[in-house]
Amino acid sequence: MPKALPPEVRDRLLNEAEGLIWRVGLNRMTVEEVAQAAGISKGAVYRFFKSKEEIGAAIIARNVAATINAQKELAARDDLSWPERLRRLLLLPVETANRNYLRHSYAGEMAVILYGPGKRAMTPLLRKEDRLITRVLKAGQRARAFRPTTPASTARILRLATAAFFPPYQWLADPKDAVPEARVAIDFLVYSLTSRETSQTMPLYSNSRSPETRRPRVGPALC
Secondary structure, eight states: SSHHHHHHHHHHHHHHHHHHHHHHHHTTTOOHHHHHHEEEEEEEEHHSSSSHHHHHHHHHHHHHHHHHHHHHHHHTTTTOOOOHHHHHHHHHHHHHHHHHHOOTTTTHHHHHGGGGGHHHHHHHHHHHHHHHHHHHHHHHHHHOOOOOOOOHHHHHHHHHHHHSSSOOTTTTTTTTGGHHHHEEEEEEEHHHHHHHHHHHHEEEEOOTTTTEOOOOOOOOOOO
């Protein structure tokens, strides 16, 4: 028995499954429909995915991996200051998840997977994101853009602090508020880490994305 689906077959299967999920929802989608759309047998699908929830988890993991790649590109942008790189890096996954959630009426069904098979699939990706944030913090500290902290611990705190702004939005009255609220929170978090010299020239943004002249008063750095 092969240990993995050929990449082109896996991509085709996940593409077809994602299309079906957005059209009819995960709950109504069947593995048989996925197999038929992908041009493979139902038995072949079950050899690699125990359930349609595992297929959904693989789709989420693939999309998150793509977002992390985009975050890497942001982190490498020399035209941005280190605080701005960190801010955009933290905000990007929130914006991506919110856009998909608001665009697709069945996105809530996918969000529930994060508490099951999706959690297992996400764990290595979240660790990868933590390492990326850690590298940005270390580089920013070397450039004296950030206050001294323990980068690895701070990276984890920053990621966990943005968790409330991801689906299924248990802590928000309206999912449309997720990105504006995340901007405010991330601004505060990044500003709390920024060195005194850098903070004087760091722009802040309100919910309407317009610059704010008033800066938050913050205490010691996060960690």
